[in-house]
Amino acid sequence: MIQIPPAELQPDVEMDENEVDDGTQDADGNSEVKKKKKKKKSKKKATKPVQSDPPRIGLSQFFPDGVYPAGEIQDYKDDNLWRKTSEEKRYLERMAMEDPEATYESIRKGAETHRLVRQHARKNIRPGMSLMDIAENIEAGVRALAEGDGLDAGVGFPTGLNINNCAAHFSPNAGDTTVLKMGDILKVDIGVHVKGRICDSAFTMSWAPEYDQLLEAVKAATNTGIREAGIDVRLGELGALIQETMESYEVEIGGKVYPVKPISTLCGHTITPYQIHGGARGKSVPSVRSNDQTKMEEGEYFAIETFGSTGRGRVIENGDCSHYAKIYDAPNVPLRLTSAKSLLKTINKNFGTLPFCRRYLDRLGESKYLFALNHLVAQGVVADYPPLYDQIGSMTAQFEHTIILRPTCKEVVSRGDDY
Structure with a gap:
């Protein structure tokens, strides 16, 4: 068995800045020093997002x-x-912000x-x-x-x-x-x-x-x-x-x-x-x-x-209508047309009372819906807003x-x- 001398009796070995003691030993029990290049840690800089052109980043x-x-x-x-300086109004504003x-x-x-x-x-x-x-x-x-x-x-x-x-x-x-x-x-x-x-x-x-x-x-x-x-x-x-x-x-x-x-x-x-x-x-x-x-x-x-x-x-009012919106207090009327019932479900799910246009129904895959849409208008469930001309x-x-x-x-x- 090879005896390893105590650390204080081991010869001093000078290492340059590119040398690292990797813990291996030679046949006499001395530490081997291998030259290894230090790897510089690359610091990642936080990059701010840049908006696209056209703007499409959330x-x-x-x-x-x-x-x-x-x-x-x-x-x-x-x-x-x-x-502007009222304590009461400033308090109300803080509450609104929260x-x-x-x-x-x-x-x-x-x-x-x-x-x-x-x-x-x-x-x-x-x-x-x-x-x-x-x-x-x-x-x-x-x-x-x-x-x-x-x-x-x-x-x-x-x-x-x-x-x-x-x-x-x-x-x-x-x-x-x-x-x-x-x-x-x-x-x-x-x-x-x-x-x-x-x-x-x-x-x-x-x-x-x-x-x-x-x-x-x-x-x-x-x-x-x-x-x-x-x-x-x-x-x-x-x-x-x-x-x-x-x-x-x-x-x-x-x-x-x-x-x-x-x-x-x-x-x-x-x-x-x-x-x-x-x-x-x-x-x-x-x-x-x-x-x-x-x-x-x-x-x-x-x-x-x-x-x-x-x-x-x-x-x-004049011309083909594009704008529609479900009426906020629309009556709960029985709808005769199955297509109108189906279209109303689409409107409720995707728009609620927000205004929409026919292109938006097209995007959702609706087709041949104009008769059903007009039926909803006639029943007072949906309002139509035709173009307005002077x-x-x-x-x-x-x-x-x-x-x-x-x-x-x-x-x-x-x-x-x-x-």
Whole structure:
């Protein structure tokens, strides 16, 4: 047996920085030193996710703590300015922020989705594109960023792509071949929802400088509505201020001067969970003067939207319908058609009371459903919302934002750098 000398009697062996004692021994019992290169441990740097182009990466990748950017904060005016420093109102706001349903964060996630999707759309929409491609690109972005395609999250209502004298409620049905032209004015109305909290915001695009004042008038009117909105503000008085702003503009088209008229039959509205127009107790925000003494209230969530026109300032229903929604308090009526019963199950499962369009039914694999859908409308279970047009030859524009009347301040949740 070979005896190993005690450590203190072993000869000192110097090792350079690249030598390592691996514990092996030679025939005399001495430790063998083999040269081994030290492996440098590579430090992995945490890389921040980068949004794709077009945007298709879910927002939870960028906000893992579930806290999303707040919108533009505006102080209340005059009589309500005290709310900003009130201990009671600040306490109520903290309680709202700690809501287990995460109401504010759901709204803000929808708003951030809206901003990213629309910024890409505004950069890329151009004459020569089909409305079908525009709508499907927008909606694909909404579903990806909001991380849902149903009642949990996703599209809040069909994407409105309304051209020229069509002011609202047009979205292409299957087979539509409409192509955007250079002289068109396009209103783009996008809805996003997260847990039923809908972000509703719209903008107008034009490639003809002669329409700039029309767009400016409507944007200014919407901003007036936002600025003047607040707790205890009477809706009829707010409509008067919006009207005054819009009617202070005029537009010259082809050498002829046109006054800009607010479309009196289209209004802003409250938004409640899964109900774009606020349900039974919904309130309307007019764009003209009225005697409505109804007041805005603390905690309410409003879409402030205005439409301006070079035409009559009134719209009528016309053309094929694309927009539908189950009525929130629909009667429980017996349905004769088996196909209508089946379609209603599809609607309840995938949309509830959220608005939908025929393209969404196509995506779900429904076919030959139009007769059943019309039967649901006739029975008062589903409402239809046909396109809305001002007079032929007129031009219309729209701008819209959603706001929360928080206890301490007003938050314009959908505000962005673009509008």
